Amino acid sequence: xxxxxxxxxxxxxxxxxxxxxxxxxxxxxxxxxxxxxxxxxxxxxxxxxxxxxxxxxxxxxxxxxxxxxxxxxxxxxxxxxxxxxxxxxxxxxxxxxxxxxxxxxxxxxxxxxxxxxxxxxxxxxxxxxxxxxxxxxxxxxxxxxxxxxxxxxxxxxxxxxxxxxxxxxxxxxxxxxxxxxxxxxxxxxxxxxxxxxxxxxxxxxxxxxxxxxxxxxxxxxxxxxxxxxxxxxxxxxxxxxxxxxxxxxxxxxxxxxxxxxxxxxxxxxxxxxxxxxxxxxxxxxxxxxxxxxxxxxxxxxxxxxxxxxxxxxxxxxxxxxxxxxxxxxxxxxxxxxxxxxxxxxxxxxxxxxxxxxxxxxxxxxxxxxxxxxxxxxxxxxxxxxxxxxxxxxxxxxxxxxxxxxxxxxxxxxxxxxxxxxxxxxxxxxxxxxxxxxxxxxxxxxxxxxxxxxxxxxxxxxxxxxxxxxxxxxxxxxxxxxxxxxxxxxxxxxxxxxxxxxxxxxxxxxxxxxxxxxxxxxxxxxxxxxxxxxx
Numbered sequence: 001x002x003x004x005x006x007x008x009x010x011x012x013x014x015x016x017x018x019x020x021x022x023x024x025x026x027x028x029x030x031x032x033x034x035x036x037x038x039x040x041x042x043x044x045x046x047x048x049x050x051x052x053x054x055x056x057x058x059x060x061x062x063x064x065x066x067x068x069x070x071x072x073x074x075x076x077x078x079x080x081x082x083x084x085x086x087x088x089x090x091x092x093x094x095x096x097x098x099x100x101x102x103x104x105x106x107x108x109x110x111x112x113x114x115x116x117x118x119x120x121x122x123x124x125x126x127x128x129x130x131x132x133x134x135x136x137x138x139x140x141x142x143x144x145x146x147x148x149x150x151x152x153x154x155x156x157x158x159x160x161x162x163x164x165x166x167x168x169x170x171x172x173x174x175x176x177x178x179x180x181x182x183x184x185x186x187x188x189x190x191x192x193x194x195x196x197x198x199x200x201x202x203x204x205x206x207x208x209x210x211x212x213x214x215x216x217x218x219x220x221x222x223x224x225x226x227x228x229x230x231x232x233x234x235x236x237x238x239x240x241x242x243x244x245x246x247x248x249x250x251x252x253x254x255x256x257x258x259x260x261x262x263x264x265x266x267x268x269x270x271x272x273x274x275x276x277x278x279x280x281x282x283x284x285x286x287x288x289x290x291x292x293x294x295x296x297x298x299x300x301x302x303x304x305x306x307x308x309x310x311x312x313x314x315x316x317x318x319x320x321x322x323x324x325x326x327x328x329x330x331x332x333x334x335x336x337x338x339x340x341x342x343x344x345x346x347x348x349x350x351x352x353x354x355x356x357x358x359x360x361x362x363x364x365x366x367x368x369x370x371x372x373x374x375x376x377x378x379x380x381x382x383x384x385x386x387x388x389x390x391x392x393x394x395x396x397x398x399x400x401x402x403x404x405x406x407x408x409x410x411x412x413x414x415x416x417x418x419x420x421x422x423x424x425x426x427x428x429x430x431x432x433x434x435x436x437x438x439x440x441x442x443x444x445x446x447x448x449x450x451x452x453x454x455x456x457x458x459x460x461x462x463x464x465x466x467x468x469x470x471x472x473x474x475x476x477x478x479x480x481x482x483x484x485x486x487x488x489x490x491x492x493x494x495x496x497x498x499x500x501x502x503x504x505x506x507x508x509x510x511x512x513x514x515x516x517x518x519x520x521x522x523x524x525x526x527x528x529x530x531x532x533x534x
Contacts, residue, residue, distance in 0.1 A: 026047065028047055029043065030042050056077055056078045058076055058077075058135075059074075059077065074103065076133065086119055086121050086122075090117050091115050146214055146224035147166070148164055161199070164196070166178045166180070176221070178193055178215070180211070181213075202231050210229060239317040241320055251293050253322065255289075257287075257288070257303035258286065266286070269303065283303070288303075303316075325407065331352055332397075333353075334353050344413065346386075347385050348391075350395055360399055367390060367394075390412075391410070394410075408424075409490075416440070417481075425495040433464065446461055447482060448465075450480050452474075477491055
């Protein structure tokens with residue numbers, strides 16, 4: 001039954017009061033009635049009224065600046081909290097968003113997601129709305145990007161200690177926590193939240209991509225770019241020489257040590273004849289220079305590199321022999337036949353010949369990383385019968401006191417073609433003559449091409465090549481090639497003759513004397529004129 005009394009309407013079991021006013025405040029109860037029978041009255045409900053509409057409070061989680069790529073939860077607080085629907089507004093939008101809960105998630109895709117937000121609540125039909133909340137500013141800042149750095153390098157070797165660090169450039173004193181991710185690696189790091197990820201002894205399974213990001217409460221930074229960590233087998237050092245290992249006393253030479261496949265963070269140590277050099281620290285940067293080179297610098301050099309704490313060491317490098325010949329040495333190593341290349345199965349004789357006395361000198365050699373006496377030696381002469389490629393190496397004369405003199409490089413070829421060249425350096429200004437020899441005849445081949453440092457120099461039909469008036473620019477690696485095969489490479493060095501040096505000194509002395517005589521004559525003439533009053 002519908003009953004209407006001014007602002008009050010009763011519809012069966014529902015009482016509706018329109019436009020509540022203070023006089024509507026009080027106790028209300030009800031009872032039911034069927035025909036002439038009435039139920040007991042209900043318990044009383046006290047209805048209170050307020051003069052003003054309620055006003056919700058709007059807060060955000062997290063508070064403060066929001067970072068792009070994250071979400072912010074807006075919370076519309078009402079008291080009492082039940083029975084309300086909630087309406088959300090932003091200053092740049094002309095429509096409202098309705099939710100049945102008092103929270104609203106804002107996805108912060110860009111800085112434009114920031115701005116002023118409001119809320120209000122409503123309930124009933126027709127809807128009764130609360131006041132609008134005060135405006136809440138949501139400030140949005142571009143999320144910083146994490147950066148991963150690796151020490152000592154992204155290319156590392158088994159057993160090294162590796163540190164990966166996550167850095168976030170962000171103003172203020174924000175305390176970040178960190179999260180690490182890996183791709184393509186078996187390394188388990190889900191529980192690590194520190195800024196630095198340390199691996200004490202890296203393995204192959206650590207190879208892969210590493211990514212990090214920072215977290216600050218419910219927000220996070222941008223993910224870093226992936227850094228690829230590559231773990232290789234044990235590190236190997238390699239040594240090379242510039243310009244070449246055959247020197248005359250007074251020349252300059254540089255030994256260069258490198259780590260194959262890596263160039264970052266290494267410190268180098270140097271060894272001669274397996275002993276660490278006392279001035280090894282001079283070559284800590286990878287280059288060890290001898291200037292001027294002296295006789296005592298002759299020897300077999302190796303290097304090794306280290307980096308990190310605790311130190312990780314590479315394997316020792318290949319060996320590099322360095323030979324310095326004295327300018328006025330009285331001992332000579334004489335090779336018969338006199339050439340640097342020889343055919344396998346041929347015979348070879350090497351003798352230490354001293355202008356004064358060859359006694360006490362023996363022939364020694366360095367082959368395949370071994371230093372040894374000549375296997376078949378009589379006095380100061382070494383005779384090798386039926387040569388093999390294992391006889392290739394450096395041969396020299398050594399005294400009983402350990403002095404080393406006149407090193408020569410001897411190579412044995414099991415092919416059909418060799419290059420005949422002098423075993424000793426060519427004197428500047430002389431003629432350099434090379435022959436291309438064949439095994440079967442041991443004589444020059446008619447048609448041959450001659451190369452220097454990989455470039456064609458001459459093509460000859462006589463099997464012989466000559467360079468007149470040689471200079472230092474003619475130094476290099478020479479070889480010859482025919483239709484029957486190709487020779488090995490031989491280093492041809494050019495040296496200034498002692499007579500040229502003497503001539504230069506004489507010219508300087510004579511020139512200085514002439515200048516002095518002219519000066520004295522002019523001085524005497526000036527004094528003579530002064531005394532005569534001229």
